[in-house]
Amino acid sequence: MIFxxxxxxxxxxxxxxxxxxxxxVKKWYPLPTEEFTxxxxxxxxxxxxxxxxxxxxxxxxxxxxxxxxxxxxxxLKSL
Amino acid sequence: MSPDDPSLQTYQIYIPLELFRTxxxxxxxxxxxxxxxALQKNQALSGAASKFFSRDNAIPKGLDIDRTESTRKIxxxxxxxxxxxxxxxxKKYIKERPFIDRLFNRPPIDDLKKxxxxxxxxxxxxxxxxxLMGMDWDFVMLDSCILSFVIQVSLYxxxxxxxxxxxxxxxxxxxQGLFFIRNWRGRRNLARHTLxxxxxxx
Numbered sequence: 001m002i003f004x005x006x007x008x009x010x011x012x013x014x015x016x017x018x019x020x021x022x023x024x025v026k027k028w029y030p031l032p033t034e035e036f037t038x039x040x041x042x043x044x045x046x047x048x049x050x051x052x053x054x055x056x057x058x059x060x061x062x063x064x065x066x067x068x069x070x071x072x073x074x075x076l077k078s079l
Numbered sequence: 080m081s082p083d084d085p086s087l088q089t090y091q092i093y094i095p096l097e098l099f100r101t102x103x104x105x106x107x108x109x110x111x112x113x114x115x116x117a118l119q120k121n122q123a124l125s126g127a128a129s130k131f132f133s134r135d136n137a138i139p140k141g142l143d144i145d146r147t148e149s150t151r152k153i154x155x156x157x158x159x160x161x162x163x164x165x166x167x168x169x170k171k172y173i174k175e176r177p178f179i180d181r182l183f184n185r186p187p188i189d190d191l192k193k194x195x196x197x198x199x200x201x202x203x204x205x206x207x208x209x210x211l212m213g214m215d216w217d218f219v220m221l222d223s224c225i226l227s228f229v230i231q232v233s234l235y236x237x238x239x240x241x242x243x244x245x246x247x248x249x250x251x252x253x254x255q256g257l258f259f260i261r262n263w264r265g266r267r268n269l270a271r272h273t274l275x276x277x278x279x280x281x
Binding site for chain 2: 003004007008011012015019031032033034037040041046048049050051052053054055056057058059060061062
């Protein structure tokens with residue numbers, strides 16, 4: 001019993017550290033979810049995902065410029 | 080969209096019940112009918128097990144998607160109107176979700192009864208749960224259980240010196256197998272629900 005507790009604690013600690021590191025470096029290596037929302041912005045597409053009988057999730061993918069075709073410089077600025 | 084957090088793009092949304100009912104009874108029903116007809120034409124495999132292991136395309140061949148186009152456009156406009164309503168008065172419709180509601184995943188009943196949309200800020204990208212990406216802690220618990228199980232079982236073998244390594248190996252192999260199934264089934268599921276061929280998913 002004590003072994004299970006200790007091993008679980010150690011594994012959760014390792015996972016927690018991994019999570020922390022991943023979030024610390026996300027500025028340079030964005031999370032896939034962030035990349036997806038950026039992609040929605042760039043393409044000017046909003047997404048609605050319904051996962052139950054009342055609602056779900058909404059990704060507001062409106063491009064900051066209102067249209068998709070902008071210069072790379074402006075695109076980089078807006079991201 | 081939110082004035083106090085302009086860069087926030089992700090929200091949890093609850094749309095008016097009437098709109099949701101319209102969506103279910105018109106668009107989803109019509110879409111299901113079209114997909115089922117295409118499936119029947121292709122004489123798809125009927126058994127659940129054979130469907131699970133099927134290597135056919137997730138979208139049935141010969142799907143006449145144009146049939147649903149007019150309904151799709153109408154629903155798209157209704158949803159856009161709903162979002163424009165929120166954009167016009169964000170302070171009224173965008174809210175912070177109470178802790179208890181978040182804990183029990185309780186919908187905002189009062190607002191839904193008044194037939195108005197509600198958006199909750201979702202700073203932690205909880206939509207990723209829908210893509211089966213939020214199961215990290217479940218996998219850690221599974222690994223821990225496998226590790227303990229293997230060590231308990233191997234305790235009977237006194238000569239075995241690599242109990243911990245064996246447990247880790249079994250946990251690793253199980254994880255990899257589950258990742259493969261999740262990836263494979265997830266792609267097919269996504270393709271079937273978005274009606275985008277899984278060759279275009281990356």
